[in-house]
Amino acid sequence: MSLGARLRHLAAYRLAGRAALALNRRREERAADRRPVDPTRALTPPLRSSARMRQMMSEHYLEGRHASGVRPVAWVTSGAPAEILKALDFFIIYPENHAALCGARRHAQALCEAAEDAGYSRDICSYARTDIGTALTGNTPVGRLPPPDLLLCCTNICQTVLYWYRVLADHYGCPLVLVDTPFQYRETPLEHEVAYVRRQLEEIVPVAEKVAGRRFSEERFTEVVAEAKAASELWLEILERARHRPAPLTAFDAFTHLGPIVDMRGDAETTGYYRSMLAEIDRRIADGVGAVREERHRVLWDNLPIWYRIGSLSRWLAERGVNVVASTYTHAWGELAPLMDPSDTFGSMARVYMHPILNRSAGQKLDAMRRMVGEFEADGVILHSDRSCKPYSLGQIDQRDGLVNQVGVPALLLDADHNDPRAYAEEQAAGRLEAFVEMMAR
Amino acid sequence: MHRVVAAIAATQTNLRPAAFFDENGSGMSVTAQLPNRREILTEVRRSGYRPVAVLPYHYPRALLRAHGFHPVELWGPPDVPRDEGSRHFQPYTCDIVVRATSFLLRGGLDGVDALLVPHTCDALQGMGSVVGDFGPVAPPVLTLYLPRGERPADREFLVAELRRLAAALEEIGGRTPSVVDWDEAFGAEDAADRALAGLYDRRAGLAATDREFYTVVRAREYLTAEAFSALAGSVPEGEPPGGVPVMLSGIVPEPMTLFDHLAKMGARVVADDLACGGRRRYDPPAGGDPFERTADRILSGPPDPTRGAPIAARAARLVEQMEKTGARGLLIYDVKFCEPELFDVPLLRSRLVEEGFGVLHVEVEMGTELPQQTLTRIEAFVETLQ
Ligand code: SF4
Numbered sequence: 042m043s044l045g046a047r048l049r050h051l052a053a054y055r056l057a058g059r060a061a062l063a064l065n066r067r068r069e070e071r072a073a074d075r076r077p078v079d080p081t082r083a084l085t086p087p088l089r090s091s092a093r094m095r096q097m098m099s100e101h102y103l104e105g106r107h108a109s110g111v112r113p114v115a116w117v118t119s120g121a122p123a124e125i126l127k128a129l130d131f132f133i134i135y136p137e138n139h140a141a142l143c144g145a146r147r148h149a150q151a152l153c154e155a156a157e158d159a160g161y162s163r164d165i166c167s168y169a170r171t172d173i174g175t176a177l178t179g180n181t182p183v184g185r186l187p188p189p190d191l192l193l194c195c196t197n198i199c200q201t202v203l204y205w206y207r208v209l210a211d212h213y214g215c216p217l218v219l220v221d222t223p224f225q226y227r228e229t230p231l232e233h234e235v236a237y238v239r240r241q242l243e244e245i246v247p248v249a250e251k252v253a254g255r256r257f258s259e260e261r262f263t264e265v266v267a268e269a270k271a272a273s274e275l276w277l278e279i280l281e282r283a284r285h286r287p288a289p290l291t292a293f294d295a296f297t298h299l300g301p302i303v304d305m306r307g308d309a310e311t312t313g314y315y316r317s318m319l320a321e322i323d324r325r326i327a328d329g330v331g332a333v334r335e336e337r338h339r340v341l342w343d344n345l346p347i348w349y350r351i352g353s354l355s356r357w358l359a360e361r362g363v364n365v366v367a368s369t370y371t372h373a374w375g376e377l378a379p380l381m382d383p384s385d386t387f388g389s390m391a392r393v394y395m396h397p398i399l400n401r402s403a404g405q406k407l408d409a410m411r412r413m414v415g416e417f418e419a420d421g422v423i424l425h426s427d428r429s430c431k432p433y434s435l436g437q438i439d440q441r442d443g444l445v446n447q448v449g450v451p452a453l454l455l456d457a458d459h460n461d462p463r464a465y466a467e468e469q470a471a472g473r474l475e476a477f478v479e480m481m482a483r
Numbered sequence: 484m485h486r487v488v489a490a491i492a493a494t495q496t497n498l499r500p501a502a503f504f505d506e507n508g509s510g511m512s513v514t515a516q517l518p519n520r521r522e523i524l525t526e527v528r529r530s531g532y533r534p535v536a537v538l539p540y541h542y543p544r545a546l547l548r549a550h551g552f553h554p555v556e557l558w559g560p561p562d563v564p565r566d567e568g569s570r571h572f573q574p575y576t577c578d579i580v581v582r583a584t585s586f587l588l589r590g591g592l593d594g595v596d597a598l599l600v601p602h603t604c605d606a607l608q609g610m611g612s613v614v615g616d617f618g619p620v621a622p623p624v625l626t627l628y629l630p631r632g633e634r635p636a637d638r639e640f641l642v643a644e645l646r647r648l649a650a651a652l653e654e655i656g657g658r659t660p661s662v663v664d665w666d667e668a669f670g671a672e673d674a675a676d677r678a679l680a681g682l683y684d685r686r687a688g689l690a691a692t693d694r695e696f697y698t699v700v701r702a703r704e705y706l707t708a709e710a711f712s713a714l715a716g717s718v719p720e721g722e723p724p725g726g727v728p729v730m731l732s733g734i735v736p737e738p739m740t741l742f743d744h745l746a747k748m749g750a751r752v753v754a755d756d757l758a759c760g761g762r763r764r765y766d767p768p769a770g771g772d773p774f775e776r777t778a779d780r781i782l783s784g785p786p787d788p789t790r791g792a793p794i795a796a797r798a799a800r801l802v803e804q805m806e807k808t809g810a811r812g813l814l815i816y817d818v819k820f821c822e823p824e825l826f827d828v829p830l831l832r833s834r835l836v837e838e839g840f841g842v843l844h845v846e847v848e849m850g851t852e853l854p855q856q857t858l859t860r861i862e863a864f865v866e867t868l869q
């Protein structure tokens with residue numbers, strides 16, 4: 042650990058940076074408080090918590106700029122067991138979250154193109170292309186990403202992440218630890234599958250200890266797992282509040298508030314943040330405030346968001362009285378909470394990390410959607426057919442048919458890509474969405 | 484150059500058919516003489532074995548055989564349109580999955596007792612899941628999760644996963660293999676593995692065109708082990724056709740007319756890293772617990788993206804093979820939308836170029852003929868190697 046790096050970390054992040062971001066947040070909150078409510082807008086004002094969320098995410102990436110040489114840095118997949126690394130005080134970067142941020146801020150296309158210029162096919166996942174573009178050019182809207190000392194890849198969302206992290210391991214020359222999670226074709230994991238994942242989780246520890254240069258503490262690990270569980274439970278509660286009519290938040294709100302539960306799960310500050318967000322949502326419910334001013338249709342969203350169209354799509358739908366009240370994607374970070382058991386950390390985590398919706402069969406995903414349609418009283422389902430996320434998208438044709446024929450709700454397959462705007466045909470999408478809304482109105 | 488002509492007299496010898504090779508230059512082709520998959524299915528049934536359709540590409544052959552099953556692999560096929568498969572999979576799904584689904588839905592393999600979908604990639608995960616859960620195809624769907632590493636934990640898991648598969652096969656076939664069954668199965672399948680490896684080892688001294696050589700290699704996809712061993716063993720020795728030596732990488736060389744085009748362009752394939760070929764050069768261990776033995780066979784294959792091998796290890800193997808065989812360039816011939824292959828291309832290219840080899844990457848939609856544009860690119864590549 043170099044003294045220079047520590048001083049930079051202290052000055053630029055801990056003192057000046059955090060203070061500036063706190064000030065900025067207060068300004069944003071005051072501005073939001075003073076802004077008159079515009080009754081002509083289809084969406085009610087955004088959650089006040091957004092300012093705090095932005096502050097947290099900015100602090101996170103700001104620390105990242107100065108983390109090298111101060112804290113060990115790990116890059117991990119969104120479904121990876123980061124709690125183990127948290128317990129060893131790793132600074133953690135989630136490349137998928139970084140890529141989503143690039144998508145939302147309209148930087149992704151240029152980064153994808155940089156990766157394509159280097160030979161990466163346009164047919165591979167656009168998150169991977171975005172981040173490979175950053176690795177190759179150094180360009181990122183967050184200033185700088187600290188290079189990884191360790192890569193942790195968990196296949197519970199897709200096999201793509203392993204192909205991608207093999208590229209990163211080659212590029213950065215650092216160790217790559219794999220947690221391979223057998224795909225769940227059945228409802229309940231088999232014993233040999235649980236044993237396999239558990240053993241791999243335990244085997245992360247010596248590698249991570251070596252990279253971090255410190256001993257793993259069971260006690261600290263248990264604390265982190267407990268904290269992660271608490272935050273995940275709160276996150277699930279927040280999402281479940283959208284069962285109210287009118288729903289106090291949209292799935293688009295949930296997409297943008299996903300950052301802390303993905304990137305900072307296990308930190309006390311994250312738990313505190315979601316507690317205050319839940320309180321704000323409860324106030325909305327008490328005041329009868331819905332996220333969409335005139336909620337006429339309630340819709341379930343399947344798959345990743347279209348990051349570069351989040352704002353425009355949510356407004357467009359709201360203007361037609363549509364509130365996208367839930368999504369299978371955001372629920373993925375909440376529904377694992379009940380499986381977490383701080384008294385059996387590795388054992389429960391083995392089950393948790395095999396359980397994400399992306400690691401379960403197409404039929405189980407249809408069952409989950411069927412359940413959510415009922416619980417959220419959804420009038421229809423939009424299935425984002427995401428060109429570059431094969432694991433989430435393959436199976437959607439039969440799932441749509443199941444929703445239409447068995448559940449009896451209109452279901453739309455909407456062609457797009459989560460991060461690459463070149464795969465989104467604006468007019469065609471608008472036409473199909475119009476027809477879908479009309480169908481719900483019948 | 485000798486022309487290789489093969490004929491399989493499957494019906495005469497039950498599951499142990501003979502193979503005949505002539506060197507008569509009669510103009511008959513290997514493909515004209517080999518039985519097709521349907522004929523094999525009929526014969527397999529007649530011999531008391533149960534046919535099982537298998538998707539690409541690592542799976543336990545001896546285990547299937549010991550349980551009374553015979554695998555017939557599905558790699559497309561390229562001449563089956565995507566139509567029926569497209570009712571289940573989006574346009575950005577690879578041809579292997581979509582066309583195989585079409586083929587099954589058209590009754591292409593009616594009469595198989597099961598469908599085995601190894602968890603090779605996200606696309607086959609989707610296929611296994613869709614056909615298993617939504618039942619567009621009739622036979623029971625079996626899955627096999629292949630671990631993405633070679634650590635002790637991966638081996639232990641694979642052994643247990645093979646036991647699970649064996650239990651499912653027992654349930655369908657009602658047969659618990661005896662020690663004799665296992666010995667018989669390993670004897671035949673290990674010999675076929677050795678015959679495949681032997682073909683590659685003898686490649687430089689075989690009087691076979693590339694088309695003929697790969698027709699024989701790919702006969703492993705559906706022939707019985709004995710028929711394949713006999714076929715492989717009877718490829719005559721002699722001077723192979725000339726041409727600029729190239730190595731071929733990718734999943735499957737479809738359409739097989741690729742080889743005719745390469746020959747016309749003056750190229751000759753001297754080595755490969757094909758999923759249907761060189762990546763299945765296993766080094767089967769002798770003896771031991773049948774499940775451990777089966778797992779070790781699969782894990783003994785060369786570095787492979789679908790098994791999580793580091794890209795550097797894969798590049799090193801390519802360089803080693805190219806140096807050994809004198810290949811001057813690498814043709815990476817990928818099925819469109821095949822992520823496991825696409826991610827490795829830039830790094831493989833840069834390593835090989837550093838070593839002085841030429842590299843061309845093409846992505847191909849399966850069909851009965853290659854697009855002219857692709858042929859032009861390949862031709863230009865071959866010219867640069869000359
Ligand atoms: S393929 Fe899908 S699940 Fe995998 S990293 Fe890309 S977006 Fe995420």
Ligand code: SF4
Binds near residue numbers: 578580604818821823
């Ligand atoms: S071609 Fe590639 S993506 Fe398709 S099944 Fe084969 S390995 Fe999977």
